[in-house]
Amino acid sequence: MAAPSEGTPIWADAMFSDLEGAQSFYGDVLGWTFGEASSEFGNYTQAYSDGKAVAAVVPPMPGQEGQSAWCLYLASPDAAATAERIRQCGGTVLMEPMTVGDFGTMCLARDPSGVTFGVWQSGTHEGFEKIGEPGSFAWAEVFTREPEKSDAFFSAVFGYDTQRMEDERIDYKIFSLGADRPVMGRMKMTDEEFPAEIPPYVQVYFSVANCDTAVAAAERLNGTLAFGPMDSPFGRFAAVVDPQGAPFAVIDLQTTVGEAPKMT
CATH class of the missing domain: 3.10.180.10 (2,3-Dihydroxybiphenyl 1,2-Dioxygenase, domain 1)
Known part of the structure; x- marks a missing residue:
């Protein structure tokens, strides 16, 4: 490999x-x-x-x-x-x-x-053995209150190209390794949606076969639904906090709705 x-x-x-x-x-x-x-x-x-x-x-x-x-x-x-x-x-x-x-x-x-x-x-551990299929890593997003700092830092350290999503409602960028290899998103945390006590973090998305079923299972086991489920051009997703306080997201990559937004 x-x-x-x-x-x-x-x-x-x-x-x-x-x-x-x-x-x-x-x-x-x-x-x-x-x-x-x-x-x-x-x-x-x-x-x-x-x-x-x-x-x-x-x-x-x-x-x-x-x-x-x-x-x-x-x-x-x-x-x-x-x-x-x-x-x-x-x-x-x-x-x-x-x-x-x-x-x-x-x-x-x-x-x-x-x-x-x-x-x-x-070394001998080469990382994920499965990606983008149910039960595995699908995507990640940097959530930050100071996007200019994060954008400059990650681009300088890892050589990412950046593109901004054309959406006036959110400040969102894509980090890519070349034009055709997106690797992470970057979302600006707003005071309206993120209380001051929530620190900046990386949101890890795991792929699931059915977003609603995964959310129902999480809530049944004392997880907390933070956002969604919501349809998007990239999949139906939801943000969850597990019973021990770890935030993560689940996404059904097969259930897509709408056209992907333009990037600049």
């Missing part, structure tokens, strides 16, 4: 104080099964869809307890070089590049607007 281009979303994981609760929730909502916890790596536990690795859950390390959140990792051929670029472009390296056995090298960082993300340099 060819290595993904730098800046490509490659993996997602989240810390949960109640690991069994998280497995039960996502197993029902997304149809995931889970492998054995790796005690050597802090009980890191991979999630699978149709036998293919799609994400992971892990208990918090001492001192990291708190609200859960999904972390999206972006591919890098050299995590140390990417970490240095992050610093040079005004970001903060939260965890210096760390080798994880022979699986690869990771680091955690924050953009100048406060958005936390990960960097992954693949």
Whole structure:
């Protein structure tokens, strides 16, 4: 398998104080099964869809307890070089590049607007084994109150091209690796829709066969519906917060309505 281009979303994981609760929730909502916890790596536990690795859950390390959140990792051929670029472009390296056995090298960082993300340099673990199918990663969006900072930062660090959506109602851009390879969206957080206590974050979208069914399962298991379900030219989607406070989104990529908006 060819290595993904730098800046490509490659993996997602989240810390949960109640690991069994998280497995039960996502197993029902997304149809995931889970492998054995790796005690050597802090009980890191991979999630699978149709036998293919799609994400992971892990208990918090001492001192990291708190609200859960999904972390999206972006591919890098050299995590140390990417970490240095992050610093040079005004970001903060939260965890210096760390080798994880022979699986690869990771680091955690924050953009100048406060958005936390990960960097992954693949070893034997090459990231998502399934993308865009039910139960797997589908899309991601950077939610920020300072879009100018995020736009400049991610473009400088990962070489993204940017296009703005022609929609007066929202401030939305697409980050792409070339004209035909969109990798992430960027949404401006407004005070009307996002209370001040909600920090900037990356919204991870997981594909589902039926958005409404997934939302119903999430609510039945004490998840909270934050937005939607809503039809769009890209799929029917909804934003959800799981019982431990981690926001994420589900999207049915097959149910599309309307024409895609123009980009400039």
